[in-house]
Amino acid sequence: MIMTCIVIDDEPHAVDELSNLIAQVPTLNLLSTFSDARHAIAYLQETGHVDIIFSDISMAVLNGIEAADILNKYCHFLVYVTAYREYALEAFGAKADGYLLKPVTYISFTQKVEDLNNKFQDIIKLQRDENQFLFIKGGQKSSYIKIKYSNIVFIEAMLNYTTINTTTGHEITYIGLKAMGNKLQLMDEFFRINKSIIISLNYLDRVDGNIARMADGMSHQIGEKYKSVFLEFLRKHTLKP
Known part of the structure; x- marks a missing residue:
């Protein structure tokens, strides 16, 4: 670990x-x-x-x-x-x-x-054991939406809200990306790659230079501030001859 x-x-x-x-x-x-x-x-x-x-x-x-x-x-x-x-x-x-x-x-x-x-x-x-999923508030009063961590593909910070993109669609929350990152930081599969994007490594297809290509066809830029840590993680998990 x-x-x-x-x-x-x-x-x-x-x-x-x-x-x-x-x-x-x-x-x-x-x-x-x-x-x-x-x-x-x-x-x-x-x-x-x-x-x-x-x-x-x-x-x-x-x-x-x-x-x-x-x-x-x-x-x-x-x-x-x-x-x-x-x-x-x-x-x-x-x-x-x-x-x-x-x-x-x-x-x-x-x-x-x-x-x-x-x-x-x-x-x-x-x-x-305790947190296999999270809840975010829905659009109606006293409504809540359940999201499984295993279904999250990537999370993106927008102007004043955050979009959680899953295998079945997307949901919007007003929780900031930093708070979301703190919530996910103990889970190995989530990695922040730039100031606006957290990806799930479960759905990462490949990395080409500064581009992370996801299994859903989306591509995301790897920011300079996060690049060294991300690439070091990949190197440690790369098979060597």
């Missing part, structure tokens, strides 16, 4: 060391790194949820403990990476899911990731 993550640390060498460790773990996908918690928060507010945030504690302007309330809203697991043991109690109070001491060893890092991965799989299983 692949978990997305970001790194926050104001020391470049610490970012490099942690990035190298992440690169050695197949279950992790590093989306971005930040030298300032404020920039990381701005990124999360724009792009949405990630699975793990690895954050330093002692940073200028806004430290990791002070940022915890906001960071926890955008991740499943908040893991502090620090050189100071004395922060352990504060980290516990900030509802951290891990506490790694610098310099971080490969063994301690992989053990923590394995522990989080087990918890992550439990979260996904629970969500899948």
Whole structure:
């Protein structure tokens, strides 16, 4: 199970060391790194949820403990990476899911990731068991429309509404694409490929350069902002000779 993550640390060498460790773990996908918690928060507010945030504690302007309330809203697991043991109690109070001491060893890092991965799989299983479908409000008062996740081909943000395109037609909701993405983010088959489109990989036929071609004949542009993560996902799932 692949978990997305970001790194926050104001020391470049610490970012490099942690990035190298992440690169050695197949279950992790590093989306971005930040030298300032404020920039990381701005990124999360724009792009949405990630699975793990690895954050330093002692940073200028806004430290990791002070940022915890906001960071926890955008991740499943908040893991502090620090050189100071004395922060352990504060980290516990900030509802951290891990506490790694610098310099971080490969063994301690992989053990923590394995522990989080087990918890992550439990979260996904629970969500899948409980959420095989969603309801959106219909056009009439007190009317609701049931949509199975397995029938969704792609979701498209329009001017002030979102269209959910399914195998049987399409439905309109006024839920924003970001909120929809947060709802779907634990389900492996859904992938946001540009600022307006979330596709279901179940109905992805092929990818030609920057174009995702769907089984229903529709084609969608892969945005530059989302391209690297999407292509990395495809590479990891491509058979190699």
